[in-house]
Amino acid sequence: MASRPTQVRPGSRIRQIGWALVLGLCVAIFLALTFKVNAVKSEVRLTERQIIAMEREALMLETEFQTRSSQRQLAAWNAVEFGYVAPSARHFLESERQLASLGLPRGLNAPDPIRVARSEPVVEEEGLFAEWVSPVAAAELDSGS
Numbered sequence: 001m002a003s004r005p006t007q008v009r010p011g012s013r014i015r016q017i018g019w020a021l022v023l024g025l026c027v028a029i030f031l032a033l034t035f036k037v038n039a040v041k042s043e044v045r046l047t048e049r050q051i052i053a054m055e056r057e058a059l060m061l062e063t064e065f066q067t068r069s070s071q072r073q074l075a076a077w078n079a080v081e082f083g084y085v086a087p088s089a090r091h092f093l094e095s096e097r098q099l100a101s102l103g104l105p106r107g108l109n110a111p112d113p114i115r116v117a118r119s120e121p122v123v124e125e126e127g128l129f130a131e132w133v134s135p136v137a138a139a140e141l142d143s144g145s
Contacts, residue, residue, distance in 0.1 A: 078084050093099050106113075 089099075
C-alpha cells in the first residue's frame with residue numbers, strides 16, 4: 001500500500017493564518033493596554049507626590065501663620081503690659097561724637113585700659129584628687145609641661 005500524501009485543504013491554511021493574526025492582534029492589544037496602565041500608574045504616582053508636596057507646603061504655611069499671629073499677640077501684650085523695646089544706639093551712646101571718640105588714640109591723661117587676668121588651673125600632684133585623674137589626661141598634662 002502506497003501511502004498517499006496528505007492533502008492540505010485550502011480552508012485550513014487560511015484558518016491558521018487567521019488564528020495567527022488574531023493571536024498577534026491580542027498580543028498587540030495586551031501590550032497597548034499594559035503601556036496605558038503603566039502610564040496611568042505613573043501619572044497617579046506623580047499626582048500623589050504633588051499632593052504630598054502641597055500638604056507639606058500647607059502645613060508649613062499654617063505653622064508660619066500661627067507663628068506670625070503669636071508674634072503679633074506677643075507684640076500687642078508687650079506694648080500694653082511691659083513696654084519692652086529693642087535697644088538702639090541711643091541706649092549706649094548719646095551722639096555721633098561719642099562714637100567717633102571711640103576710634104581716637106588714647107590721650108595723655110586717659111586711664112589705662114582694663115586688663116583681664118587669666119590663670120591656668122592648678123594640677124595636684126599628690127592628694128585625694130590626684131588619684132582620680134585619667135591616665136590620658138595625665139599624659140596630656142605631662143607632655144604639655
